[in-house]
Every structure is written in structure tokens, then in C-alpha cells.
Amino acid sequence: MARAAVKTKMPKTIAPDVLEDMFYHIVLARALDDRMWILNRQGRAPVVYSSNGHEAAQVASAFALDRGRDWVVPYYRDLALVVAMGMTPREIFLHLLARRDDPNSGGRQMPAHWGLKRLNILTSGSVVTTQMLHAAGLALAAKRREEDTVAVAYFGEGSTSQGEFHEAMNIAAVWKLPVIYFNENNGYAISVPQRKQMAVADVAARAEGYGMPGVVVDGNDPVKVYEVMAAAVARARRGEGPTLVEAKTYRFVPHSSDDDDTAYRSREEVAEHKKSDPVITFETTLRELGLLDDAKVADIRARVKAQVDDATRFAEKAPDPDPETLLKHVYYGD
Amino acid sequence: MAVMTYLESVRETLRQEMRRDPRIIIYGEDVGVRGGVFRVTEGLQAEFGEERVMDSPLAEAAIVGTAIGAAINGLRPIPEIQFADFIFPAFNQIVEEAARIRYRSNGDFGVPMVVRAPYGGGIHGALYHSQSVEAFFAHVPGLKVVMPATPYDVKGLLASSIEDEDPVIFLEHKGAYRSIRGEVPDERYLIPLGSADVKRQGTDISIISWGMTVNFSLTAAQKLEQEDGVSAEVLDLRTVRPLDVDAILATTKKTGKVLIVYEDNLTGGFGGEVSAIIAEHALFDLDAPIRRLAGPDVPAMPYAPTLEHAFMVTPDKIHDAALNLARF
Ligand SMILES: Cc1ncc(C[n+]2csc(CCOP(=O)(O)OP(=O)(O)O)c2C)c(N)n1
Ligand SMILES: [Mg+2]
Numbered sequence A: 001m002a003r004a005a006v007k008t009k010m011p012k013t014i015a016p017d018v019l020e021d022m023f024y025h026i027v028l029a030r031a032l033d034d035r036m037w038i039l040n041r042q043g044r045a046p047v048v049y050s051s052n053g054h055e056a057a058q059v060a061s062a063f064a065l066d067r068g069r070d071w072v073v074p075y076y077r078d079l080a081l082v083v084a085m086g087m088t089p090r091e092i093f094l095h096l097l098a099r100r101d102d103p104n105s106g107g108r109q110m111p112a113h114w115g116l117k118r119l120n121i122l123t124s125g126s127v128v129t130t131q132m133l134h135a136a137g138l139a140l141a142a143k144r145r146e147e148d149t150v151a152v153a154y155f156g157e158g159s160t161s162q163g164e165f166h167e168a169m170n171i172a173a174v175w176k177l178p179v180i181y182f183n184e185n186n187g188y189a190i191s192v193p194q195r196k197q198m199a200v201a202d203v204a205a206r207a208e209g210y211g212m213p214g215v216v217v218d219g220n221d222p223v224k225v226y227e228v229m230a231a232a233v234a235r236a237r238r239g240e241g242p243t244l245v246e247a248k249t250y251r252f253v254p255h256s257s258d259d260d261d262t263a264y265r266s267r268e269e270v271a272e273h274k275k276s277d278p279v280i281t282f283e284t285t286l287r288e289l290g291l292l293d294d295a296k297v298a299d300i301r302a303r304v305k306a307q308v309d310d311a312t313r314f315a316e317k318a319p320d321p322d323p324e325t326l327l328k329h330v331y332y333g334d
Numbered sequence B: 001m002a003v004m005t006y007l008e009s010v011r012e013t014l015r016q017e018m019r020r021d022p023r024i025i026i027y028g029e030d031v032g033v034r035g036g037v038f039r040v041t042e043g044l045q046a047e048f049g050e051e052r053v054m055d056s057p058l059a060e061a062a063i064v065g066t067a068i069g070a071a072i073n074g075l076r077p078i079p080e081i082q083f084a085d086f087i088f089p090a091f092n093q094i095v096e097e098a099a100r101i102r103y104r105s106n107g108d109f110g111v112p113m114v115v116r117a118p119y120g121g122g123i124h125g126a127l128y129h130s131q132s133v134e135a136f137f138a139h140v141p142g143l144k145v146v147m148p149a150t151p152y153d154v155k156g157l158l159a160s161s162i163e164d165e166d167p168v169i170f171l172e173h174k175g176a177y178r179s180i181r182g183e184v185p186d187e188r189y190l191i192p193l194g195s196a197d198v199k200r201q202g203t204d205i206s207i208i209s210w211g212m213t214v215n216f217s218l219t220a221a222q223k224l225e226q227e228d229g230v231s232a233e234v235l236d237l238r239t240v241r242p243l244d245v246d247a248i249l250a251t252t253k254k255t256g257k258v259l260i261v262y263e264d265n266l267t268g269g270f271g272g273e274v275s276a277i278i279a280e281h282a283l284f285d286l287d288a289p290i291r292r293l294a295g296p297d298v299p300a301m302p303y304a305p306t307l308e309h310a311f312m313v314t315p316d317k318i319h320d321a322a323l324n325l326a327r328f
Helices: A016-041 A055-063 A079-085 A089-096 A130-144 A163-174 A203-210 A222-237 A267-274 A278-288 A294-317 A323-327 B006-020 B044-048 B060-072 B088-104 B134-138 B151-163 B174-179 B212-228 B245-255 B270-285 B305-311 B315-326
Strands: A071-073 A151-156 A179-185 A214-218 A243-248 B002-005 B024-028 B053-055 B076-080 B114-119 B144-146 B168-173 B181-184 B197-200 B205-209 B232-236 B239-241 B258-265 B291-295
Touching (some): A016 A089, A016 A278, A055 A079, A055 A151, A055 A179, A071 A079, A089 A294, A130 A179, A163 A203, A179 A203, A179 A222, A203 A243, A222 A278, B002 B006, B006 B044, B006 B151, B006 B174, B006 B181, B024 B060, B060 B076, B088 B134, B134 B168, B134 B239, B144 B151, B168 B174, B197 B212, B197 B245, B205 B245, B205 B315, B212 B232, B212 B258, B212 B315, B232 B245, B245 B258, B258 B270, B258 B315
Parallel strands (some): A151 A179, A179 A243, A214 A243, B024 B076, B076 B114, B205 B258, B258 B291
Antiparallel strands (some): B002 B181, B197 B232
């Protein structure tokens, strides 16, 4: 590569090995995601919810946290987030296939309903937006104990139409909670485009009405997302309260494996967005910075493929939940 | 041992529990400076500070939703819903989230919180300050639903609810707050959730009830004894989930006649469940059909005193229904 062509500056905020690590997790998440769709189309995984297209935003947001100490409160879109938080490919595929040892739910929940205490990933249900209040509550407890941990809630732009979005934003601001609301704005709620969801251009614009900062960031740019998140995290740790971050992103695949997105968006539109696919653009950036070359990329791709293959084999051989466990864990001690 | 009102028992129990457990926080609408619209939390903010007794925004989903997160992260929140009638904005958080977080996470997470809510009518509260909401929540596995009738039970059941690792809906009858008095020991004690209590022994008929109508049933039982020579047993369920099935079957077998009394409207009320359990397990011990005495099937309790009185289950109505059944 001609060094003279370098147009990207090395970010001061992120160490080179961290940039590489972010790239690794972005690639790993995409590879897991691609494999899930293959398994689905082969009839081996009944349903898939994807983070395909959202990886940069999710991974970079996680990297701005003290992972393992801070809390994340995900929704079904957040595969790449939980990968970055440390959930292993095996654990992810045990969940996908609803196996006994799925650490998220023991095979009880649909795929992509994340939750793992070991990693401070709060369990998530299917009802959108309820999690925004849970994040505020986690933050309330941390604040009450005078810890400097933060909680981050993730949600789509469609979910901001729910009343609980308003309630969460308001109570978090009034109580100055160390919480960050991380909106993944991909422009669609299943088939419904943003313009039918809200009469403003930016979700972040609403922050002002609650008395907290609102920041729009390019969700395809991991460095920018990291910087915006790092600032929000620092503010929360200082006790100055919540921030609303809006990452503009796009999902490259249908809402789920049961959706057909050709019904509501053109192939041209999807192709246009794929030009800024973070898996490709971030690789280009890191090559320009001299952090990646062909050999390194090949090595990363080989490691990722080995992990995905291993996880697939492992989960497919894993036992199903025992029907006897149906009645367990309704109450403590069951 | 002090004699106190039902309301004072709630307050003193909260105080005693907060003194021993720093994880407890209380919040809700007006619970701070004002001490709640019923004064249940009066003086608690002064004693424990604004960090532990907080006025919240007027938003029930937020009150319960944040309590879920706080409970998961190590606190023991006791959120207050100002009136049980206003718990429905939080229904989603209670039913879809709190109740199933343990189950859906395969035991990884739990939600030890106590949602307190004043329920019940006969206090000129009209449609939106009078409802009995227990049936909605008793239907939901993962929740516990507690409905004390006396100041003594308030203390033991509230302490148990706070210690419990799972979400508890703690329903306090507004009519009981100042009208029901009783002895309450000073020392701490626990009443296990799921243990009913025979509040009055009897041999001719069993009255099974929970919450405020237990007190009305006791008044009716006294009149039955004195005026009609009928010996009525009164069983107080105390918690509708978990349910003390053994106690229900025991009293059924003892008297052979069961009147189920509740303030909620009749259809789909919790009395239907009690009745089904008896029919399934003790049909041949019955000497008469199971009877239910409950509120009428109208959407909620009206305001005008004549209408309100017509809605309410009263000691006289219980007396008449019980006498009728005793003579079957
Ligand atoms: C309360 C509720 N209503 C409806 C649904 C069904 N549903 C699931 S995802 C979804 C769209 C969500 O869109 P958005 O919040 O933008 O998230 P995205 O999937 O685009 O990331 C809908 C309507 C639901 N899960 N919860
Ligand atoms: Mg969306």
C-alpha cells in the first residue's frame, strides 16, 4: 500500500491494539451472523435475529465500557454487542439452537434474547422498550451504593414511540442516573420507516426535552462511536447524569428470518447502504493506518472461521433441555 | 406489644425493616415529604433521608421498571403505587418483566421487590380509587400476591415479603387503614407467605376470604353465633399466591359448607379458583353447593353512597349468605 495515500489519522483516543480488537469482534459478530442465516436456510435454526449492519455501533459502544463491571441492557438486535462483552461463540450458538446449556435462558427464550449475569448483560424479553427502565434501575442501585459503574440500554428507533421511552428518559434525567441510552437507528421498525414513526429527523433531538445531552453519531464509524460513548460514560461516572446517543445505522438483512424486506425497501437502497458496511470500511481504515495487512486479515478471518465452525459443531451436538426442567425457576429455590 | 391501626403497622414495619436492612429503598408518588397520600410513609424520609425515601415522577411504569433494575442490582426496593387502580400502567413491567425474569433467565436473575398498593372500596373512592386487583396478578406465575387483613398479619407478611427473593404485590385495604386496630408485638417476626390462618374456629360452615372482607366475615360470624346459633369458621387466606390449598381443604372437610367472600367483582375473581380447588379435591366432603359472595359484575365501584353500598360486600350480606347456606 502506498503510504502517501494515507488519509486517515490515527485516533488519539484508542490504542492500536484496541482498534484491532474491535475489528476482530466486528468480524466475528458478522461471521456468526452469516452462519446463523445459513443454518436457518438449511432448516437447522428455526429463527434468526441479526445485528448485521449494526456491528460497528454495538462493538464500539461496548469497548467504551469497563466490560464486566458496567451493565449492558440489550435488545434482540445486539448480537455484536454481546460478542464484544465476552459471550463466547459456543454460548451464542447454544442459545440460537435452544440447547440445555444455553447460558442466556437454558433454551427457554427465542434466539437473540440475551442475558448473562457473569458478564453483566441483563436478561431481555420481547416487549420492546421495557429495558430502558431496567437500565435506569440498575444505575439507581449503583448510584445509591456510590459505585461509579454505568448502565447502557440499547433500543431501536421504533421503540422510541413507546411510552416507556419517555418515562425512562425523564426519570433518568430527574434522578441524574449514571445511564446511557444508546439508540440504534436503522430507519425501520420491521417495515415501518422512520418518517411514519416520528416527526423529527433525529431521535437525539428529544434529549433536550428531558434535560440531557443528545448526540448523533455515524454508527458505521467505530472510532466516532467509541469517542461519543466514552464521553457519555465519563459524564455518567462523574455523577452528571444520563446521555442519549443515537447511532445512525442500517440493517442489511430482513428484520428476522421470517421477514421479507423486499416488500418495503428497494434493493438499490440496501446496496447504497452496503457501500458503508463497517466490516469493509473499518478494514480499509485500519489498513490505511498500517494496523492491518493481507496477512493479518487472513489470520483474523481464519481464527474467526475456526471459532464459528467449532461453535456450530459444539452446539449442534449439545443436548436439548430436559422436559423435567419445565417447572424450574418460577420462584427462588425451584 | 402495642395496639395500633393497620396503617400504623405498615409504617412501623417499614421503619423496623429499613433500620435493619440498608438495601431497602422506598419510592413512589408523594411518599417523601408528604408521607404518601394516606400518610403510610410519614416520617420515613425524615428518618432515612432522601436517598432512601424518594418522591418519584408521576409514572407507574417507571416506578416499577426502575425497581426491577434496582432489585437485580442488589437493592430491596419497595415501590409504592398510590392507588391499586393506577397499577395498570405498570402491568407490563410487573407481568411481562418482573414475573418472568427468573424463569426466562433460567434462574440467573431474580427480582426481590415489594410493590405496595392500597386497594379496595367503601371509602367513597368511586371507579378509580376502589378496585380490587388481586385476580389479575394471582393469575401470574412468578409473582406473589399478599393481602393482609389485620395489623398483626401486616407486620409478619410485610417482613416476609421484603425478605422474599421474588416480586411481591402487597395489597393493603384502604378501608382497613384506620378502621382496623389490633395488637402488634414490638419484636420482629415473619409469617410465611402461603400460610392461611383460621381467624375463627367453627363447625357448621366455612367462610373463606382474604383482605378486608376477612374482617367483615368475622363480624358476620359473630352475629351468626349470637342471633342464629350458627357456628361459622373463618379462614383467612392471607396470600392468594402462593395459596394454602391444605388449609382450604381442611376447613371444607371440617364443615362441609363453604362460602367464599371477596370484594372484587364475581366473574373471574379469585374465588373461582378457590371454588375449583374444592370441587376437584373435596367434592364428596361437601353437604351443599359452594357459594361465592362478591362484588357485582359492573366495571368498577360507583361513587354515590347508595350505589357504593349496593356494590360492597358487607357484614350483613355475608351474614345473610352464610345463614342461607347453613340452612341448605
Ligand atoms: C411492545 C411490542 N410491540 C410490538 C412488538 C413486535 N416488534 C418486534 S420488533 C419490532 C420493531 C422494532 O423496531 P426498532 O425499535 O426500530 O428496532 P429494530 O428491529 O429496527 O432494531 C416490532 C414491532 C414487540 N416486540 N413489542
Ligand atoms: Mg429500527
